[in-house]
Amino acid sequence: MFINRMPRYEILAPEAMEQLDGAWRRLVSEIGIEFMSDRALELFRQAGQRVEDNTVFLDPEFVLEQVAKAPREFDVPARNPKNNIHIGGDAMAFGAVYGPPFVREGEVRRDGSFEDYRNFLRLSQSYDVLDSAGGVVCEPNDTPLDSRHLDMNLALMTLTDKMYMGNVVSGVNAADTIRMGEILFGGRDVIEKTPVSISLINCNSPLRWDDRMLDALFEYCEAAQPVVLTPFILMGAMSPVTIPAALAQQIAEALSGIALAQLIRPGCPVIFGSFLSNIDMKTGSPTFGTPESGIGLLCTGQIARHFGLPFRSGGGMTSSQIVDAQAGYEALMTLMPTFLAGTNWVMHSAGWLDGGLVASFEKFVMDVQLLEMLQYEFTPMQIDPGSLGFEAHEEVGHGGHFLGSMHTMERFRDCFYRPFLSSSDNYDRWMRGGALDANARAGQLYKEKLESYEQPPLDDAIRAELEEYVARRRKELGD
Amino acid sequence: MFINRMPRYEILAPEAMEQLDGAWRRLVSEIGIEFMSDRALELFRQAGQRVEDNTVFLDPEFVLEQVAKAPREFDVPARNPKNNIHIGGDAMAFGAVYGPPFVREGEVRRDGSFEDYRNFLRLSQSYDVLDSAGGVVCEPNDTPLDSRHLDMNLALMTLTDKMYMGNVVSGVNAADTIRMGEILFGGRDVIEKTPVSISLINCNSPLRWDDRMLDALFEYCEAAQPVVLTPFILMGAMSPVTIPAALAQQIAEALSGIALAQLIRPGCPVIFGSFLSNIDMKTGSPTFGTPESGIGLLCTGQIARHFGLPFRSGGGMTSSQIVDAQAGYEALMTLMPTFLAGTNWVMHSAGWLDGGLVASFEKFVMDVQLLEMLQYEFTPMQIDPGSLGFEAHEEVGHGGHFLGSMHTMERFRDCFYRPFLSSSDNYDRWMRGGALDANARAGQLYKEKLESYEQPPLDDAIRAELEEYVARRRKELGD
Numbered sequence: 001m002f003i004n005r006m007p008r009y010e011i012l013a014p015e016a017m018e019q020l021d022g023a024w025r026r027l028v029s030e031i032g033i034e035f036m037s038d039r040a041l042e043l044f045r046q047a048g049q050r051v052e053d054n055t056v057f058l059d060p061e062f063v064l065e066q067v068a069k070a071p072r073e074f075d076v077p078a079r080n081p082k083n084n085i086h087i088g089g090d091a092m093a094f095g096a097v098y099g100p101p102f103v104r105e106g107e108v109r110r111d112g113s114f115e116d117y118r119n120f121l122r123l124s125q126s127y128d129v130l131d132s133a134g135g136v137v138c139e140p141n142d143t144p145l146d147s148r149h150l151d152m153n154l155a156l157m158t159l160t161d162k163m164y165m166g167n168v169v170s171g172v173n174a175a176d177t178i179r180m181g182e183i184l185f186g187g188r189d190v191i192e193k194t195p196v197s198i199s200l201i202n203c204n205s206p207l208r209w210d211d212r213m214l215d216a217l218f219e220y221c222e223a224a225q226p227v228v229l230t231p232f233i234l235m236g237a238m239s240p241v242t243i244p245a246a247l248a249q250q251i252a253e254a255l256s257g258i259a260l261a262q263l264i265r266p267g268c269p270v271i272f273g274s275f276l277s278n279i280d281m282k283t284g285s286p287t288f289g290t291p292e293s294g295i296g297l298l299c300t301g302q303i304a305r306h307f308g309l310p311f312r313s314g315g316g317m318t319s320s321q322i323v324d325a326q327a328g329y330e331a332l333m334t335l336m337p338t339f340l341a342g343t344n345w346v347m348h349s350a351g352w353l354d355g356g357l358v359a360s361f362e363k364f365v366m367d368v369q370l371l372e373m374l375q376y377e378f379t380p381m382q383i384d385p386g387s388l389g390f391e392a393h394e395e396v397g398h399g400g401h402f403l404g405s406m407h408t409m410e411r412f413r414d415c416f417y418r419p420f421l422s423s424s425d426n427y428d429r430w431m432r433g434g435a436l437d438a439n440a441r442a443g444q445l446y447k448e449k450l451e452s453y454e455q456p457p458l459d460d461a462i463r464a465e466l467e468e469y470v471a472r473r474r475k476e477l478g479d
Numbered sequence: 480m481f482i483n484r485m486p487r488y489e490i491l492a493p494e495a496m497e498q499l500d501g502a503w504r505r506l507v508s509e510i511g512i513e514f515m516s517d518r519a520l521e522l523f524r525q526a527g528q529r530v531e532d533n534t535v536f537l538d539p540e541f542v543l544e545q546v547a548k549a550p551r552e553f554d555v556p557a558r559n560p561k562n563n564i565h566i567g568g569d570a571m572a573f574g575a576v577y578g579p580p581f582v583r584e585g586e587v588r589r590d591g592s593f594e595d596y597r598n599f600l601r602l603s604q605s606y607d608v609l610d611s612a613g614g615v616v617c618e619p620n621d622t623p624l625d626s627r628h629l630d631m632n633l634a635l636m637t638l639t640d641k642m643y644m645g646n647v648v649s650g651v652n653a654a655d656t657i658r659m660g661e662i663l664f665g666g667r668d669v670i671e672k673t674p675v676s677i678s679l680i681n682c683n684s685p686l687r688w689d690d691r692m693l694d695a696l697f698e699y700c701e702a703a704q705p706v707v708l709t710p711f712i713l714m715g716a717m718s719p720v721t722i723p724a725a726l727a728q729q730i731a732e733a734l735s736g737i738a739l740a741q742l743i744r745p746g747c748p749v750i751f752g753s754f755l756s757n758i759d760m761k762t763g764s765p766t767f768g769t770p771e772s773g774i775g776l777l778c779t780g781q782i783a784r785h786f787g788l789p790f791r792s793g794g795g796m797t798s799s800q801i802v803d804a805q806a807g808y809e810a811l812m813t814l815m816p817t818f819l820a821g822t823n824w825v826m827h828s829a830g831w832l833d834g835g836l837v838a839s840f841e842k843f844v845m846d847v848q849l850l851e852m853l854q855y856e857f858t859p860m861q862i863d864p865g866s867l868g869f870e871a872h873e874e875v876g877h878g879g880h881f882l883g884s885m886h887t888m889e890r891f892r893d894c895f896y897r898p899f900l901s902s903s904d905n906y907d908r909w910m911r912g913g914a915l916d917a918n919a920r921a922g923q924l925y926k927e928k929l930e931s932y933e934q935p936p937l938d939d940a941i942r943a944e945l946e947e948y949v950a951r952r953r954k955e956l957g958d
Contacts, residue, residue, distance in 0.1 A: 240868035291856035319903035324916035328807025377770035389719035424798035437803035
């Protein structure tokens with residue numbers, strides 16, 4: 001897991017933060033937040049908040065009291081301890097793309113399959129820069145809908161030994177995920193003591209939390225499993241068309257969800273979520289890798305720290321339909337601010353294409369390349385007499401070159417980051433090599449990576465118990 | 480011209496700056512700097528510095544005294560006042576790529592021609608985001624070598640009305656550039672009062688200033704025209720293989736050149752230059768858009784401010800041979816730090832491809848797209864009751880959408896930056912449109928831009944005098 005010891009890039013002046021602070025308070029108290037769950041409404045009512053129909057009018061001070069119960073930082077162990085992650089502080093953890101129904105592989109765009117899903121998990125396991133495959137790396141459309149979550153969970157738990165995300169389609173699916181986590185890690189007590197999954201609870205922005213998401217939220221919070229309370233905002237559609245309004249709304253939504261999480265189980269680990277981009281106001285299309293999303297990301301980090309919460313944002317977003325120059329610059333347009341903001345939990349880190357509708361194998365490789373470069377760039381350099389290299393100048397002199405100097409000989413192996421995808425071949429050599437662009441090279445690389453994949457070991461008894469659980473539940477669910 | 484009112488991203492701790500400070504002092508005083516020019520050596524000798532052969536051993540305090548004579552900020556007018564630029568402070572000015580011998584257009588890579596050169600000038604004139612075409616946007620290989628600078632100068636002065644860069648191939652070429660500037664702006668007095676060009680004086684790193692560059696330096700400084708004293712460092716070849724060593728060397732080289740400029744003409748405007756990347760230690764190839772160059776760029780900005788000098792760095796660098804995903808992410812990997820560092824004079828802002836060997840029309844368009852996005856991103860947003868949009872929430876309510884709200888209607892035209900190259904079309908629409916990647920779309924866009932180009936007006940008498948000067952000098956130079 002990466003520790004970002006570089007400075008945070010913060011762009012909100014204190015007065016700006018004050019104005020945002022005033023704005024979210026008005027939203028939660030005057031407009032209120034809708035919770036489509038009787039259990040949620042009852043908890044808020046018992047806690048003294050005014051409830052009308054499904055709308056809770058929240059006292060901002062009450063919200064902040066609840067928020068203060070959440071831990072500032074927490075650990076999430078993986079079944080392989082070397083892949084344990086920490087959420088909060090300077091730690092940054094990275095998961096793959098989440099949610100695409102389609103897959104792109106070379107020139108082909110098609111429905112995602114379970115074999116695609118498994119291959120993305122194998123890649124996530126193989127690249128060290130990723131801390132998790134995430135959850136729904138692509139939708140495995142060829143598996144039965146009711147029991148799909150069982151198939152995905154089993155794959156996440158057996159094809160990778162990294163942290164996994166919990167299923168949130170329903171409370172039932174969440175309960176299955178928790179039960180399988182108990183099997184994998186040794187019981188309910190164990191996972192309640194130190195959580196083993198992170199689950200994404202999206203807001204139906206603006207200002208509404210839906211019933212199925214809340215059912216999953218209840219399950220995970222009761223089991224003390226971390227939840228990412230995420231306003232899902234495409235500015236102009238799910239929020240007003242201005243960034244400040246979207247930020248204020250994002251605070252109102254995230255904090256209201258976090259308050260509920262703390263009512264369900266005080267101290268439950270939570271993550272301040274952000275999924276913030278904008279639409280093209282001419283066509284209505286969602287757009288990604290935009291300047292607006294970059295600004296929003298930088299502000300979100302500062303806001304989350306203001307409330308003492310770890311946060312989720314960022315990723316390798318792009319609107320591009322293929323892995324072209326646009327995909328390259330848009331992905332970095334989001335990933336660079338992701339690092340500048342010190343994002344704690346980064347979803348969509350690898351594989352996102354075509355507005356998130358497509359999981360792309362080539363884009364996955366490209367994003368891993370970007371993550372490696374950025375982790376290198378955001379590692380403070382060491383300045384000492386050795387790295388200042390005065391003796392190299394004594395050896396080389398004026399107008400000479402350093403390739404053969406002692407100072408170089410001692411360091412050339414690891415002095416610079418060496419990319420695995422980017423090419424700096426001269427033109428003739430590149431032409432002789434087939435004139436492959438980055439997309440074509442990425443296509444070769446992921447295939448090699450899949451060929452060299454090795455499944456991580458797992459205790460036979462645990463594997464059998466997981467498989468037995470899946471088989472039994474599949475039958476119960478009627479698939 | 481862009482004013483960057485966002486915070487600077489600074490990563491050097493005070494102790495790190497102290498160590499760099501100690502290191503450049505040792506370099507200039509113990510190793511010394513080579514100046515391959517008797518005039519330069521004589522000036523240093525007269526100023527009390529120790530000179531042995533071509534090496535000047537500089538007293539660091541003397542260097543700082545000279546540096547303190549340079550202005551912190553200065554104006555460079557263009558012949559069209561709306562294109563005037565300012566160098567220093569929060570101002571950022573952008574020029575096109577500089578120096579490539581080759582041109583890429585679509586699938587063809589070939590020697591640059593004078594018509595290519597003129598077309599890049601027309602594009603530079605047409606895109607508002609660029610403040611200058613720069614100088615040698617590509618090498619016009621089909622023009623006679625001795626008088627090529629006259630052809631380029633005349634093109635820069637007539638096809639654009641933006642600021643131009645001076646020719647530095649020799650003192651003679653520099654003198655011609657200055658003389659043509661006098662014609663264009665109304666005499667030597669005028670341009671000595673307010674300079675009209677910026678010229679690039681590269682160091683033959685490590686620690687050597689060559690004779691031809693110094694001859695040009697003398698001409699420009701005597702005419703009070705700004706010079707960019709630029710250490711040309713590919714780490715591992717022209718400097719030791721560590722970033723701190725390269726930074727210390729860069730300070731030593733840039734400050735030594737600036738000291739000479741101030742000896743030639745105290746108060747002459749100068750720019751602290753940086754061209755800093757690294758080589759691939761396995762192949763020896765130069766590499767661009769690397770994490771190391773990003774770190775170097777951020778540090779360079781902080782260092783230049785430490786010495787109270789405006790600085791040049793950055794651009795849309797890439798090693799990629801074509802306009803693919805790598806070109807996209809590498810260009811932004813340099814351009815984003817360019818903005819984070821608040822670079823004052825940005826060369827290579829548009830068109831750089833293939834390690835700088837190629838000027839690409841498509842890459843030019845892509846880089847303009849990136850510059851527009853970044854200028855938007857680095858403009859502070861306005862936070863006020865209007866942008867916080869509380870009334871929009873009152874109108875829309877929970878779970879609604881904002882597309883038709885009053886708040887949106889009042890702002891939708893200019894609420895977000897709308898890209899001209901990036902596509903957010905849905906997949907079907909994109910396929911129907913020909914499934915063009917960003918490179919192909921850029922190819923259409925530059926052709927349209929060239930078709931709609933309009934030559935800026937110029938007084939007939941001035942044009943005639945410039946043409947007459949070029950004809951006379953061409954004859955004198957024997958072409």
